[in-house]
Amino acid sequence: MVLPSDRRRPTIRDVADVAGVSHGTVSRVINGGKWVSEDARAAVEDAIKTTGYTVSHAARSLATGRAGSVAFLLTEPQHLLFADPTFALLLRGATEALAQRDMTLVLLIAEDPSQYANIERYVRAGHVDGVLLVSSHESNPLLASLTAAGVPTVCSGVPLGDRAHVPTVSVDEEASARAMTRYLLDRGFERIAVITGPNDTPGGRFRLVGFRDEMGDRFDPALVEQDVYSSDAGAAAMTRLLERAPDIDAVFAASDVMAVGAIAALRKAGRRVPEDVAVAGFDDSGLAATADPPLTTMRQPWAEISSRMVEILLDSIAGIERDPVMLPTTLVIRDSA
Template sequence: MNGTTGAGRKPTIRDVAAAAGVSHGTVSRVINGGHWVSPVAREAVEQAIVATGYTANHAARSLATGRSNSLAFLLTEPQHLLFADPTFALLLRGATEALAQRSMTLVLMIADTAAERANVERYVRAGHVDGVLLISSHESNPLLGSLVAAGIPTVCTGVPLGDRAHVPTVSVDEQESAREMTRYLRGRGHRRIAVITGPNDTPGGRHRLEGFRDEMGDLFDPDLVEQDVYSSDAGAAAMARLLERAPDIDAVFAASDVMAVGAIAALRRSGRRVPEDVAVAGFDDSGLAATHDPPLTTMRQPWSDISSAMVDMVLQVIGGSEPDPLVLPTTLVVRETA
């Protein structure tokens, strides 16, 4: 098997430490994703793990530490949106990669209905995961409050609406990002600008609308506002309703790329050209924006940074820390639709 252990014996942490030339405590910290390990020592330990063929006994470690060595990726949306909205897949991939570096696992959970929420609560309260990455939050959904009340380490993407100041969050500045996109559209000479945004009980839905309204100022027209779920079909239906009320629209800011794609489909069905007749901008830069025909102007969220920061933060909470909220920057990406 290797040169550091006897035949038939599984390599131990002490074998790894001997091969790496470090203490077994240092090896333990590397394996458990701990801090205070120098890059040189970490690399030596990782090489020694490969050389010795060491694998952690997760069952024994769970009994010893009282931890499951896993986190929940919790989506409080209908199941089909996990596949229809690429932003969730980006967050899921990023979280999985961040945990793989720590030899931890990720448990995917969906809790849209009351029955699903009850099942999630039972599972999490039973200690099957050490913490929760809450990927979406609705003000009307009681699950976040239940997790916090139960003392479950939880970190949210986006700042939850309502009295949730004590919940650690990783977010972007929804309002300022929407203002920046609206300024860009106005700077291109557009004046009849409509907005299609998400549900008002979600951070993105509410704050992106607020940013749009603030930046439009006296040009804001409530008849040019549509709110719906984040989906292509919803974006198309919202665009059709807007065109009925205001056929002179010359630009649309859709608060997600999937909504923007739906809006473009509706504009094409109405005989409008994008961007010649109506400019369209999205939000997310989820991969869909770059591959769409024509490529979509959008606000880029730093998906990988969001995922890794959430994992870091929930592990800090598990360790007894109280991390400060983190706000990450977005980037305006100009392509062909606006």
């Protein structure tokens, strides 16, 4: 069989000739069609490598009416993309999942309301086929605007408010917080404080609910701090807690980033971790294992969260409705608690 000349670009028909299938079968494989046998798919994939064929995204867009890309939308200050490793983990996982489908990820950051309109115009203009929303605040209008415009959108975490129609991939925030709180109680700690995120975010609100429910009659509102997810915020919150309740013997920080800040504040105050105050985190984002001391934390399945978000978004783009997905977390015990 004659392969295409090096002087012209290989075509779908060249791939079909080498694979011994119809060009329609090649097209279905390239565009993610489901009605292809495993043998035919393998033959087409081998032929693509043999011929050096590459997909023309412009041609595909004209043929399908799709952009061949999706947006990774972060509605947080830009520096958090680098300061909070959870966002980087989701970004990497989504990029890898889309690359397997020959699609592109576009990073969009809407830091404040002045940027919302630009993001909405860009998305509604068809530059992307859908949106992976990786952070949501109850007061943020972007999610409602996107869904009202019919833009396929999938959320990481269950958004607050009346958003039942939005597909989500999440962990059970309340149950996870209860599990960590129960672990600290079972270790014999009595004055347990909590540092959690903003109350208008699902993690901030539901992790506090789980902590409060598990503490029961032992819950003390004076041992609660809520702030943004950052190391500086965790340190400031820990300092305020120590001023109000110097007898704290454990703290549950509802993110690893906050936990690291809390440890820094405890050391500054002359407290040892875990000898004087135990510290637990949430996420197991990579930061936990390298912290000093290594953090006891709740592990979120980051790779599965991002891959499932991509899977559900592509189904939504294809008009297939999907139920919400809730994934389990795992208690990881290290030296800090």
